[in-house]
Amino acid sequence: MNDPILEMRGVSKTFFGIKALRAVDLTVYAGEIHALMGENGAGKSTLMKILSGAYRPDPGGEIRIEGHPVRIEGPLGGRAAGISIIYQELSLAPNLSVAENIYLGREISRAGLLARSAMREGVGPILKRLGADFLPSTLVAHLSMGQRQLVEIARALHARSKILIMDEPTTSLSAAESERLFALIRQLRSEGLAIIYISHRMDEVYALGDRVTVLRDGRLVGSLDKPDIRADTIVRLMVGRDVSSFYKKDHDPDAGRGHPVLAAIDMADGHRVKGCSLTVHAGEVVGLAGLIGAGRTELAHLIIGAAPRTSGGLELEGRPIDIRTPGAALEAGIAYLTEDRKALGLFLDMSCLDNINLAVLGRDARLGWVLDRDKARERADRAFAGLSIRAANVGVPAGGLSGGNQQKVLLSRLLAIAPKVLILDEPTRGVDVGAKSEIYSIIDNLAKVGTAILVISSDLPEIIGICDRVIVMRAGHIAGEVARGPTSPLTQEDIMALATGMEHLDA
């Protein structure tokens, strides 16, 4: 192979003391498709943002392009260095034409006037080379997702980029569009471009990848050449860490079995969730695993009535129940802990006391409306003691607390209604290790008293550590279930195989 077009040596990135990337060495050659894989949060997007100039790497590392050291700075830095990125969410202006989008920020003007015709002529050859079936003057709003991707690629080629980074480009494409995209990617490779292809999908990596690099916890854990690309090897590289001992699981998963509390039947939203059924029994902790975008949070929102469903329904303790608002779900005893506590959960300016009591204010109130402040105070004090929430007093605004304590305040609000079903969406995201293990033991204790618990988590060791069985979602469907047998433990490999759809390839 020829000289490397991109070399990264010892590139690190630290956010507020947390290492998102640790001394990554990555080499990419012209004319290759280099697949980049890793779990959610392994550091793929950080790496990409460093190459685009959105993040500045820690001092000490080096990036070379065609052998010359470069500094990529600012949003245009990547493009200036010859790197173009095509994001999952395309970055086109739908109200402008194809030509205007391609020339965005570098418009041709003559005597201060926009030279539209010159721009249209300028993009013609590139669109032709890409086999585009639309005109430079077409409004982007009128194009399909596949066509928009072509515009993005055309923009990259027009900027004479030598390195093209594609982040899960097929997420919003149909199968036929994906096939056309693959053909185009191979054509670009033969024209000498280097393509860094980020994907969770094993089949795509098999189909396209000349080399695969795997990231885990911010480290580059291995690179495989084409002949060595095998599902089991990649998965081992992606997950390969031990389940540490701080997960707590004392409750007996079989104690309450046979008494289903929550049953979702064939629920769909006509978009991200495509007919999902699952059952959670009393005293059971069920994990809901899957990659980002698999539809887990969306399914939870359907269950609690936060999003409108197009089909399916719920059964609570064996009886059908029609839940259309989060309020109705709470009344029925189904509580949901959001994955985004700052945007969707807490009221940061309100006191912890109000935050904790919010769901039961009406129930506690005198004369239906007058706040019972003694009861509220008592409940908040009890929550502070029971969940060991650390704040000066219950009157301080929730926004001033640490992530772990905020999460416990939010959890207290849900526990105040004494839920029959508790759905926890990423319960330990952004939470320090100490609070994590406290949250695990809270979950464990709730299961002991018979609460049916569904835990959505992207943290596989966590799911394996605290759950009795794991349901795996992929692309809006329930892909399967991984159960813990007396002799066979839950394994990350089994879950990842279901989540990425690799079980078919290995079979």
Place this chain on the structure above:
Amino acid sequence: MPDNGAAKSEPAPATTNGAAAETKRQRVRMLISALGMLPVLLILCIGFHFLSEGRFFTGQNLGIVLQQAAVNTVLAAGMTFVILTGGIDLSVGSILAASAMAGLTLSKLPELGMLWLPVSVLTGLGFGIVNGALIALLRLPPFIVTLGSLTAVRGLARLLGADTTVFNPSIPYAFIGNGSLTLIPGVASIPWLSVIALLVIFVSWLVLRRTVLGVHIYAVGGNESAARLAGIKVWAVLIFVYGISGLFAGLGGAMQAARLYAANGLQLGQSYELDAITAVILGGTSFVGGIGSIWGTLIGALIIAVLSNGLILIGVSDIWQYVIKGLVIIGAVALDRYRLQGSART
């Protein structure tokens, strides 16, 4: 419930100290945002007293200030509810005019005359609920909806009196407009208009701080999505706040009608919404919602009244009064920004 003492005890001392300091800081901050404008009010009063050579702090002048502040205080109380949810109500001046017109027209009917006061207030409530319904149920932006009703309701107010001024020199309950409640005979009395305004403030405080609805209002303003997920009926809260803003505007209309014995659909209440919004913002209520208190609004309304009164007392021309009041509005919003920087919102 959790039983891992190690994780618990280790960082505890540092956190407690830090948290105590943090609470103290937050208390100071809350005090600043609650009382923030009180010193400004006092300084203005004292300043005007000296500049006017002792004419400010007289029983008569203070009575005038309180009376002048009354209607704006009532409107601003309603506006506080709305702004606490992150909304805005531009239509209060028009609703005030329409309510006064409706009330005065009715007061001239011999057999129904006594009903004019409740009819005024209910007219305001009706317009407010329409605003609220459009905002909550059709999900239209509050600015647009109330901008529309600012114009439309003004038209209706003119329609009600056939675009003339309606007089009624023998309007029932005229005392609320011009009478005073005697506290100590011959020594101290307080205008009925001011009594009503203070009652409105007190009732607003009760609702905001002592009822479930009050917490829900703060919650919707603080984080609407979270409020929805927490099971709060956001639509009901929104209809309530616009309804109460309309109701208070109707009450303000009744107060004006009783004071003037007359109403004119074109002129009454023109740009009152601006004074009401200014009072709320001066009072420390955040424009994005979720933070604020009704006591601040009272202080804000008093600042505006003192400013008007004091500038006249010291002989500043009408034109310069506009300039100075405008600068006060901008200064108030600058203060709002500054306050938000220090809040828990990140």
